[in-house]
Amino acid sequence: MSDDPGLFEIMHTTRSMRRLKPDPVPDALIHKILEAGACAANGGNTQKWRFLVVKDPAIKKAVQVWYKKAFDEVVGPRYAASAPPPGATPERYKRQHGAVEYLTEHYHEAPVWIVACIDEGPNPPPRWAGASIYPAVQNMLLAARALGLGSTLTTRHLLFEAETDGALGLPPGVRSYAILPIGYPMGNFGPVGRGKLADFVYQDRWGQPYITE
Numbered sequence: 296m297s298d299d300p301g302l303f304e305i306m307h308t309t310r311s312m313r314r315l316k317p318d319p320v321p322d323a324l325i326h327k328i329l330e331a332g333a334c335a336a337n338g339g340n341t342q343k344w345r346f347l348v349v350k351d352p353a354i355k356k357a358v359q360v361w362y363k364k365a366f367d368e369v370v371g372p373r374y375a376a377s378a379p380p381p382g383a384t385p386e387r388y389k390r391q392h393g394a395v396e397y398l399t400e401h402y403h404e405a406p407v408w409i410v411a412c413i414d415e416g417p418n419p420p421p422r423w424a425g426a427s428i429y430p431a432v433q434n435m436l437l438a439a440r441a442l443g444l445g446s447t448l449t450t451r452h453l454l455f456e457a458e459t460d461g462a463l464g465l466p467p468g469v470r471s472y473a474i475l476p477i478g479y480p481m482g483n484f485g486p487v488g489r490g491k492l493a494d495f496v497y498q499d500r501w502g503q504p505y506i507t508e
């Protein structure tokens with residue numbers, strides 16, 4: 296019998312792990328994560344996705360400056376002013392805010408980033424463009440978790456999209472959709488908290504409770 300947690304255990308414990316050790320992560324593990332990402336579906340199987348693996352401290356720092364500016368100007372004040380979301384207690388929300396601040400300060404210290412991009416060419420992306428990259432992103436988060444590595448889906452850099460895509464050296468027509476900072480977690484994996492299905496699953500008519508057998 297394998298000791299590996301099963302898929303459902305992995306899904307139920309793939310939390311955002313924002314406190315990461317700076318210790319290096321073996322390339323073989325990053326390779327496995329990338330292969331898991333590339334198993335995902337994408338529109339028309341056109342595979343316009345591109346994944347930039349960033350280890351260069353100078354590049355990560357150049358992006359972190361914008362990520363922090365977005366926290367200071369937008370995200371931090373929003374957190375401070377908002378109530379806990381469904382499924383989160385005030386204590387848990389406060390801990391999350393602390394972790395968000397920690398990641399903001401230490402974003403660039405994660406040993407490896409995977410930047411998930413789409414090569415869209417000259418046309419503006421349609422409303423559903425992200426649907427061709429976020430399944431890959433989620434596969435990579437699950438794979439990292441399965442390998443004992445922590446990460447977080449981050450998109451805040453997009454508040455300064457032109458600046459950060461520039462700092463990442465993306466060519467014209469290529470846009471980033473997420474940055475996954477990856478490293479060994481300082482803390483433990485634990486259950487995610489999203490509230491009850493009954494609060495957000497309906498049957499046949501909007502607002503009508505979904506009945507489970």
Ligand SMILES: Cc1cc2nc3c(=O)[nH]c(=O)nc-3n(C[C@H](O)[C@H](O)[C@H](O)COP(=O)(O)O)c2cc1C
Pocket residue numbers: 309310311312313391395398447448449450451452487488
């Ligand atoms: C579209 C999207 C963007 C996100 N961007 C960020 C981000 O920029 N920084 C961050 O710390 N967390 C980010 N998160 C992580 C969420 O804040 C996190 O999933 C949520 O707080 C729930 O926490 P949990 O993953 O630990 O259960 C993002 C998640 C999603 C789905």
